[in-house]
Amino acid sequence: PVARDCPPDVNELGRSTWTFLHSVAAQYPEQATPAQQDDMKSFMRIFGKLYPCWYCAADFQEWSAKPENTPKVAGQEDFGRWLCDAHNEVNRKLGKPEFDCNLWKERWRDGWNDGRCD
Ligand code: FAD
Numbered sequence: 001p002v003a004r005d006c007p008p009d010v011n012e013l014g015r016s017t018w019t020f021l022h023s024v025a026a027q028y029p030e031q032a033t034p035a036q037q038d039d040m041k042s043f044m045r046i047f048g049k050l051y052p053c054w055y056c057a058a059d060f061q062e063w064s065a066k067p068e069n070t071p072k073v074a075g076q077e078d079f080g081r082w083l084c085d086a087h088n089e090v091n092r093k094l095g096k097p098e099f100d101c102n103l104w105k106e107r108w109r110d111g112w113n114d115g116r117c118d
Helices: 010-027 034-050 054-065 076-093 101-110
Strands: none
Touching: 010 076, 010 101, 034 054, 054 076, 076 101
């Protein structure tokens, strides 16, 4: 039989989306211009409306609407940490281990010191 790709389920969609979002953070400028900051705020706001898992999107919008959780977009460090916090919020909700946000750049930008890439 011919191998066929199937539509992504919530897990595959999530893994792909986190890969995309953390990679965006890894390429975000160290110091973003006001225009870049506006773009990122708009992007995350629209992302929260359009994410194609409705209950995931609803929870994400609710979390990011709290004053203490609004996207931090001044630069790469801020945004990368904020995104790591957002991902950890979902990890907690799903009963998964929290990720050490001190390590987000090794995971998503620079690679692990020992050459691993998982
Ligand atoms: P993932 O959580 O997809 O993570 C992929 C990789 O990212 C991990 O292997 C690890 O190396 C790294 N990583 C893990 N945590 C962090 C972190 N905090 N910071 C940086 N890197 C990290 N699924 C649901 O079932 N219910 C939901 O309500 C739900 N809401 C979601 C909301 C959003 C906005 C997104 C993008 C996804 C959501 N998901 C939800 C999907 C869920 O987060 C996972 O993607 C999915 O469960 C698959 O998990 P995983 O174990 O493969 O790793």
